Amino acid sequence: MAKVTISDVAQAAGVSKATVSRYLNKHFERMSPNTRQKIAKVIEDLNYQPSFQASALKSNRTHLVGVVVADVSNIYSTLLITGINQVAKDHGNQIMIGDASDDLDQQQESIELLLRQNVDGLIIQPMSQNPHAYDYLRKSGTPTVMVDRLTKPLFWPTVTSDDYDATYKLAQAVLAAGYQDILIFINEISAASTRQLRSQAFLDATKGKATVTLLETQNDDPQVVAAWLAQHPKVHPVVFAGNGRLLMALLLWLKDQGLTCPDDLGVCGYDDWRWAALVGPGISSVTQYPIQIGQQATELLVQLIDGAKIPATQVKVAADLNLRGSF
Amino acid sequence: MAKVTISDVAQAAGVSKATVSRYLNKHFERMSPNTRQKIAKVIEDLNYQPSFQASALKSNRTHLVGVVVADVSNIYSTLLITGINQVAKDHGNQIMIGDASDDLDQQQESIELLLRQNVDGLIIQPMSQNPHAYDYLRKSGTPTVMVDRLTKPLFWPTVTSDDYDATYKLAQAVLAAGYQDILIFINEISAASTRQLRSQAFLDATKGKATVTLLETQNDDPQVVAAWLAQHPKVHPVVFAGNGRLLMALLLWLKDQGLTCPDDLGVCGYDDWRWAALVGPGISSVTQYPIQIGQQATELLVQLIDGAKIPATQVKVAADLNLRGSF
DNA sequence: GTGAAAGCGCTAACAT
DNA sequence: ATGTTAGCGCTTTCAC
Numbered sequence: 001m002a003k004v005t006i007s008d009v010a011q012a013a014g015v016s017k018a019t020v021s022r023y024l025n026k027h028f029e030r031m032s033p034n035t036r037q038k039i040a041k042v043i044e045d046l047n048y049q050p051s052f053q054a055s056a057l058k059s060n061r062t063h064l065v066g067v068v069v070a071d072v073s074n075i076y077s078t079l080l081i082t083g084i085n086q087v088a089k090d091h092g093n094q095i096m097i098g099d100a101s102d103d104l105d106q107q108q109e110s111i112e113l114l115l116r117q118n119v120d121g122l123i124i125q126p127m128s129q130n131p132h133a134y135d136y137l138r139k140s141g142t143p144t145v146m147v148d149r150l151t152k153p154l155f156w157p158t159v160t161s162d163d164y165d166a167t168y169k170l171a172q173a174v175l176a177a178g179y180q181d182i183l184i185f186i187n188e189i190s191a192a193s194t195r196q197l198r199s200q201a202f203l204d205a206t207k208g209k210a211t212v213t214l215l216e217t218q219n220d221d222p223q224v225v226a227a228w229l230a231q232h233p234k235v236h237p238v239v240f241a242g243n244g245r246l247l248m249a250l251l252l253w254l255k256d257q258g259l260t261c262p263d264d265l266g267v268c269g270y271d272d273w274r275w276a277a278l279v280g281p282g283i284s285s286v287t288q289y290p291i292q293i294g295q296q297a298t299e300l301l302v303q304l305i306d307g308a309k310i311p312a313t314q315v316k317v318a319a320d321l322n323l324r325g326s327f
Numbered sequence: 328m329a330k331v332t333i334s335d336v337a338q339a340a341g342v343s344k345a346t347v348s349r350y351l352n353k354h355f356e357r358m359s360p361n362t363r364q365k366i367a368k369v370i371e372d373l374n375y376q377p378s379f380q381a382s383a384l385k386s387n388r389t390h391l392v393g394v395v396v397a398d399v400s401n402i403y404s405t406l407l408i409t410g411i412n413q414v415a416k417d418h419g420n421q422i423m424i425g426d427a428s429d430d431l432d433q434q435q436e437s438i439e440l441l442l443r444q445n446v447d448g449l450i451i452q453p454m455s456q457n458p459h460a461y462d463y464l465r466k467s468g469t470p471t472v473m474v475d476r477l478t479k480p481l482f483w484p485t486v487t488s489d490d491y492d493a494t495y496k497l498a499q500a501v502l503a504a505g506y507q508d509i510l511i512f513i514n515e516i517s518a519a520s521t522r523q524l525r526s527q528a529f530l531d532a533t534k535g536k537a538t539v540t541l542l543e544t545q546n547d548d549p550q551v552v553a554a555w556l557a558q559h560p561k562v563h564p565v566v567f568a569g570n571g572r573l574l575m576a577l578l579l580w581l582k583d584q585g586l587t588c589p590d591d592l593g594v595c596g597y598d599d600w601r602w603a604a605l606v607g608p609g610i611s612s613v614t615q616y617p618i619q620i621g622q623q624a625t626e627l628l629v630q631l632i633d634g635a636k637i638p639a640t641q642v643k644v645a646a647d648l649n650l651r652g653s654f
Numbered sequence: 655g656t657g658a659a660a661g662c663g664c665t666a667a668c669a670t
Numbered sequence: 671a672t673g674t675t676a677g678c679g680c681t682t683t684c685a686c
């Protein structure tokens with residue numbers, strides 16, 4: 001049960017620790033096939049597992065990639081992590097998850113924790129658009145890639161969905177369906193670039209052709225929508241829910257009220273993770289590909305870790321528009 | 328940019344590394360308030376972050392908790408991890424995720440990787456019911472708690488949903504609705520205790536009162552259901568989908584075929600993560616609470632790590648039955 | 655109340 | 671082709 005160390009292996013194989021270390025790091029260039037086999041056998045027999053901590057301490061490489069998501073319980077995060085994990089693994093890295101719980105301070109704590117773990121690199125879904133909120137990170141010099149949300153200005157390579165484009169197309173479809181009143185049901189808009197881009201796309205696409213009302217919520221409560229509808233009994237608007245959770249909250253409320261779409265009002269959303277196809281006539285929505293975002297971000301990060309210079313530019317991953325029958 | 332170490336702090340504060348170390352580990356008992364303040368200030372000024380690797384190496388405590396889930400991309404995993412992370416954090420632990428990608432060999436690789444990281448403890452959603460598949464783990468002596476699935480016999484404390492009970496109630500409701508033919512649409516049944524318990528509950532609850540047909544799938548394809556229905560055009564069965572993914576696959580197929588429930592057939596499921604309430608008349612299903620499972624498992628693990636002896640027994644977390652209008 | 659020193663398990667010159 | 675040696679940054683006796 002006592003942990004077997006490199007010294008045990010060296011002794012059992014009748015060689016020095018250095019030789020075993022060379023074996024571990026695959027420096028076989030000038031090692032006799034004989035010792036190589038001997039070491040292999042001893043490692044097998046003793047079931048030796050080199051300690052990552054020890055090697056990290058000496059080599060200054062932990063092979064750890066830190067990932068800080070806005071909210072772990074979100075499906076977006078799951079898929080992002082899935083993508084990151086796939087390519088991190090391929091490059092011999094282990095990921096370490098941090099959660100910001102949708103809070104900037106908690107995000108900083110998470111990042112600092114990961115920094116203390118001496119992660120080789122970091123992938124962050126930033127809570128703040130102000131890059132200076134991450135100055136402590138820059139000082140640390142840890143290679144970093146941002147995902148999902150932009151900072152202004154851009155200080156790090158950033159991989160996001162093409163939110164504006166996809167939403168613009170959605171808005172055009174809404175217009176084509178003849179809607180004059182558009183409600184944007186969305187979380188606090190100043191906090192994330194994605195939210196701004198999504199509402200801006202609606203604003204731009206419908207300029208002069210429809211009225212757009214921003215209905216912000218702090219707690220995912222469709223009450224704001226309810227209030228608006230109560231005040232405007234005559235209109236037949238379309239509601240755009242700014243993410244999957246809001247879309248679900250909205251639909252649950254509609255169901256509760258006995259309202260149906262598109263009869264009582266039009267509905268569309270973002271990020272339904274496939275279930276929206278099953279609801280009523282099928283909810284029209286935009287689909288993102290977080291797995292791909294994670295993969296691309298990790299590819300970039302791996303290059304950064306290897307010392308590549310990568311400019312702080314945005315990489316966009318296309319998002320798809322699914323037109324169904326909800327408006 | 329050069330990493331500041333304990334020596335730097337010691338030097339700047341005019342004390343020895345030992346004293347700084349005492350400060351870091353909160354051994355204030357016999358330390359002059361004076362030096363304590365001095366060190367605090369220097370740490371602040373230098374923005375010193377102690378290295379986890381170094382302290383782990385010496386103290387044999389990494390404060391790392393390894394979590395190996397069956398499939399990271401599954402929502403169940405997300406919620407499990409959320410729960411684990413909450414309590415792990417409270418106890419000063421960092422979690423490290425491993426993914427089995429629904430494969431026993433990959434699971435072993437993931438576990439061994441985490442073992443090399445010298446995790447203080449491990450939470451595993453086991454791919455195999457045979458505890459001997461994890462003998463290498465037991466040899467390592469790493470404190471372990473299993474979640475979601477049982478091994479036979481039980482070698483570790485295990486936290487699961489009360490699958491049998493919840494499913495039994497669901498089966499009773501199905502009977503009460505008058506169904507004579509029950510189809511169980513489920514993944515390879517031999518692989519996981521949850522699947523056995525869920526089908527067994529149906530079998531037990533309906534014994535002599537209805538015929539139960541097991542329709543196993545390897546790839547989540549509802550084709551097996553389609554085939555059965557084609558062969559039995561006259562009957563009006565109810566289909567139980569053994570998990571959320573299967574339920575979604577089934578419903579998408581039904582929609583595609585223009586079939587509706589409960590008119591053409593009854594439908595019920597497991598793990599719908601709330602969206603099933605929105606589909607058609609609302610799909611009746613069982614809801615699990617993976618966050619709680621994760622929390623409880625972590626509480627147990629923390630005690631194990633602290634040296635407590637905890638018997639290898641099962642802890643059950645209740646699952647809820649949501650009766651809606653789908654059968 | 656504080657310091658000196660040894661050492662955790664590994665790596666990487668530098669020797670030979 | 672392999673061994674010797676000196677640490678990496680921290681913790682922890684044991685002194686004083």
